[in-house]
Amino acid sequence: METPGIRYFDAHAHYNDRRFEEEFEGGGRGALLKAHAEGVERICNVGSSVSSSEESIRLAEEFPFVIAAVGIHPSDAQEIPASECDRALSRIEALCSHEKVRAVGEIGFDYHWDGTDKERQTYFFEAQMDIALRASLPVVIHSRDAAGDTFDLIARHPENTGVLHSYSGHAEGARQYNRMGWYLSFSGPVTYKNANKVKESAAAAESRMLMIETDCPYLPPVPHRGEINYSGYLRHTCEAVAAVRGISPAEAAELTFQNAERFFGL
Ligand SMILES: [Zn+2]
Structure with missing residues (x-):
């Protein structure tokens, strides 16, 4: 099924998500093994x-081919009782010393939902940027409907490095992040027919700062929309990125693999 010799690195996945147990044969562990047998040689599972x-x-x-990122998502941060916040952050910091933890994430801003608490989200975002610095780890950023605030916070923290996961911003933003030394990771939406903005960003990104991901079980690429996503579908995202950059899928797979290895310090 896969072209022999092509290796993929899925930079962002959630195999602990309940949807795998409910919808994928063999659950999350079955999905991991199937993807690995299909050429996905490395996967970062994100908390x-x-x-x-x-x-x-x-x-x-x-699983030897899986690495971990640990962190508290902005929406999850809002669910924590105020008296428990610092305890949760301390726990994340303690987890960072595990040898297979290679990033802090996913952290960031999510203004999509009603009841957004910007103060709480900012507190967790900044605290986890500091944790990452102390642990000498890069961060994995989630940003939804919050492009300006995300950029401003990152610009205020020049010592940190990281990746904008499932990047959906415009090409000029992509170039700015790359100039600041930040990576960009592209997911299923780059395969969507009308996703011109994302395609332009995937074309504009610096070669050395480009990664690909599934964000599975979410964001399935074309032609699997409506299905549960898993890392075996990463090749469709890889093909779409290759097409907009005018390189072969094999080159895009190898380029993004080596970039992810460098990013995660492997
Ligand atoms: Zn995610």
């Missing part, structure tokens, strides 16, 4: 809360 960060580490301990 969004204390418990999912712990689950990410468990998967990374169980």
Whole structure:
């Protein structure tokens, strides 16, 4: 099914998500093994809360090809009782010393939902940028409907490095992030027919700062929209990125693989 010799690095996945247990044969572990057999040689499983960060580490301990990111997503940050916030952050910092933890994330801003608490989101974002610095780890940024505030906060923290996951901003923003030394990771939407803005950004990104990801079980690429996503579908995103950059899918796979290895310090 896969072209022999092509290796893929899925820079952002959530195999601990309940949807895998409910909808994928063999659950999250079955999906991981299937993707690995299909040429996905490395996967970063990303946490969004204390418990999912712990689950990410468990998967990374169980599967040699999996690494973990640990962090509290802005929407999850809003669910934590005020008296528990600093305890949750301390727990994330403690998890950072695990040898398979290679990034802090996903962290950032999500203004999409009603009841957005910007103060709480900013507190967690900044605290986890500091944790990443102390742990000498890059960060994985989630940004939804918050492009300006995300850019401003990152610009205020020039010591940090990281990746904008599932980047959906415009090409000028992509160039600015690259100039600041930040990576960009592209996901399923780059395959969508009318996603011109994302395609332009994927074309504009610096070669050395480009990664690809599934964000599975979410964001399935064309031709699998409506299905549960898994890393085996990453090749469609890879093909779309290759097409807009005028390189072969094999070159795009290898380029993004080496970039992800460098980013995660492997
Ligand atoms: Zn994610």
